[in-house]
Amino acid sequence: MGVLRKIIRVLHIIPLSITFRHLFIKPITVQYPEERLTLPSHSIGMHKLDLNKCIGCGTCARVCPNKTIEMVTAGVIETKLKSGKVVKKPKKHPNVYLGRCMFCGLCEENCPTKAIKLTRNYEMAGYTREELLKTYEDLAKTREEV
Ligand code: SF4
Numbered sequence: 708m709g710v711l712r713k714i715i716r717v718l719h720i721i722p723l724s725i726t727f728r729h730l731f732i733k734p735i736t737v738q739y740p741e742e743r744l745t746l747p748s749h750s751i752g753m754h755k756l757d758l759n760k761c762i763g764c765g766t767c768a769r770v771c772p773n774k775t776i777e778m779v780t781a782g783v784i785e786t787k788l789k790s791g792k793v794v795k796k797p798k799k800h801p802n803v804y805l806g807r808c809m810f811c812g813l814c815e816e817n818c819p820t821k822a823i824k825l826t827r828n829y830e831m832a833g834y835t836r837e838e839l840l841k842t843y844e845d846l847a848k849t850r851e852e853v
């Protein structure tokens with residue numbers, strides 16, 4: 708019995724020594740949101756849209772495998788023809804429903820003008836599903852990283 712107690716005491720010392728050692732090691736966790744990590748360059752997060760580059764072609768919406776992108780009307784484009792006639796057509800931009808996005812990057816890859824891209828911004832959480840719908844105006848304001 709005495710030997711068994713000694714063994715148990717020794718076995719307690721081992722985990723305690725590990726705990727003690729960690730008091731002097733720098734923690735690998737960060738105090739989010741006060742502290743934020745810089746993610747690797749290949750990380751992908753929320754979309755960013757350059758409204759000046761977006762020509763409203765809808766390619767991003769067509770290639771999206773999850774039907775995450777919806778093209779919405781954002782105004783009217785007026786074009787004056789040589790004959791003097793003015794032709795009006797709707798100006799469109801993409802809204803993205805992040806709740807369905809799988810961050811495959813196909814929208815970015817296929818955009819002919821490089822108007823849409825996936826950033827390193829991972830702060831996309833919301834309290835409701837509606838908050839996960841990002842309008843083209845929201846996407847224009849996306850920060851490149853957190
Ligand atoms: S983001 Fe790119 S692919 Fe999507 S509508 Fe605009 S120009 Fe077209």
Ligand code: SF4
Pocket residue numbers: 770771772773774775776803807808809810811812813814815
């Ligand atoms: S990253 Fe993929 S799933 Fe998400 S919007 Fe773009 S194409 Fe659709």
